[in-house]
Amino acid sequence: KLKLENKVALVTGGSRGIGAGIAKKLAREGANVVITYTNSKEKAQAVIKDINKFGQRGLAIQANSANTDEVINAVDQTASNFGKLDILVNNAGIFPFGDPEDFTLEEIDRTLAIHVRAVYIASQTAIKHMEAGGRIISIGSCFANRVPFPGVSLYAMSKSALIGFTKGLARDVGQRGITVNVVDPGSTDTDMNPTDGPDAEEEKEWLAVGHYGNVDDIAGVVTFIAGEDGRFITGTSVAVDGGFEA
Ligand code: NDP
Numbered sequence: 001k002l003k004l005e006n007k008v009a010l011v012t013g014g015s016r017g018i019g020a021g022i023a024k025k026l027a028r029e030g031a032n033v034v035i036t037y038t039n040s041k042e043k044a045q046a047v048i049k050d051i052n053k054f055g056q057r058g059l060a061i062q063a064n065s066a067n068t069d070e071v072i073n074a075v076d077q078t079a080s081n082f083g084k085l086d087i088l089v090n091n092a093g094i095f096p097f098g099d100p101e102d103f104t105l106e107e108i109d110r111t112l113a114i115h116v117r118a119v120y121i122a123s124q125t126a127i128k129h130m131e132a133g134g135r136i137i138s139i140g141s142c143f144a145n146r147v148p149f150p151g152v153s154l155y156a157m158s159k160s161a162l163i164g165f166t167k168g169l170a171r172d173v174g175q176r177g178i179t180v181n182v183v184d185p186g187s188t189d190t191d192m193n194p195t196d197g198p199d200a201e202e203e204k205e206w207l208a209v210g211h212y213g214n215v216d217d218i219a220g221v222v223t224f225i226a227g228e229d230g231r232f233i234t235g236t237s238v239a240v241d242g243g244f245e246a
Contacts, residue, residue, distance in 0.1 A: 002030030003227040008082040010034045010075060012065055012122065013092025015044035017190030018139060021215025022089055025223045027051040027058065034078040036063040036092065057082070065092040065118035066110055075125040085129040087226045090119040090138040090162075095192050097151045108154060115158035116165075123169060123180075132177030135226045136169065138162045139218070140182040142241040148206055159184075163237055170235030179234035181225055186241025188213045208243020 009026045013019040014035025023033045024047065033051050037044040037060060044060035051058030061077060063070040079085045096103065096111050123136050143152050144160040162182045170180040187203045189195045189212045204210055221240045224230050239245055 003229070004087075004223070005030035007031040007086040007226070008034075008078065008084050009087035009089065009226070010036075010078045010085060010122075010126070011089040011091055012036045012063075012071075012074070012118070014047055015040040015060070017192060018185065018188060018215050018218050019089070019091040020047045021219040022091060022222050023047055023058075024050050024054070025216065025219035026087065026089075026226060027054040027056040029223055029227065030056065031087065031226075032057040032082055034059045034061060034074070034082070036061050036065070036074050038062065038064050038092075065122075066113040068117065068121050071118050071121045072125050075122055075129070079129040084131070085126055086131075086133060087135045087137070088122060088126040088130075089222060089226075090122055090136070092118065093139065093192075096154045098154075099151070100153050103154055111154050111158050112161075115155075116161045119162060119165065123165075127173055127176075127178060130173075130176075130178050133228075133231075134173070134176070134178035135230070136173075136178065136180045137222055137225055138166065138182045139222075140184040140237065142184050142186040142239060142244040144182075144184055144237070145239070146245050149202075166237065167235045174234060179225070179231065181233060181235070182237045183218065183222055183225070184237050184239045184241060185218045186213060186239070186244035188215060188218055190215060206244055207241070208246045211242070213240065213242055 015037035048058035
């Protein structure tokens, strides 16, 4: 029996990178999967094709995480189209990098809207639909715990917010049988952080394993937490970072 048979999952930012990897892995384990995206319509459709190849239903919804109405709509549409919602993966993200003196108010607000407010709103909406066995998994970052170089203050602030959120919400919904966790990836080969990018060589030096992870390294842990085997894990951060924090 597949580990996520008959489950319904929503993965925000599932058209590329880590989110696409998570969406496909959840489907491979038997879940029907909805993904959101902003620009990459064709890539989102390709992910849905892969989900269908695994024998599962998929749906791609264009929903900008910076827009609260679109976030709420994506969650509600998942539940209405598939009859329920079991797994929410808050993955959509951006990488603001630079000197703190240069960030505009707009950039600060946009970062917090996508990384923090959208996570809260999506989770708030999702728990209205979730029953016992529900899972809320947010994709944070290893920079929530350790920031060994400059330029990351805004990003690190937005990702560390997920730790407090995760602990608090785990307490709110624990007795209902819903778990809440944050997975903190380290350097993972995606468009956001390609292994041939300008900082990749330096980044590798921060990792105990000496090389980048791939999206399946993150997706495997998310899928484990999403399944029955993960039921006693809640209110915690799980580092999947090749030893970045060691
Ligand atoms: P990518 O840039 O490769 O992919 C980002 C995904 O998020 C795309 O599907 C994109 O959609 C979507 N997205 C971006 N902005 C929005 C938005 N406003 N609303 C909805 N969807 C959006 O990033 P990664 O896969 O690398 O990152 C995924 C998550 O993992 C992020 O939260 C990131 O912070 C985190 N992370 C990544 C690390 C890494 O090394 N790669 C390390 C630590 C954490 P579209 O295709 O339409 O643009």
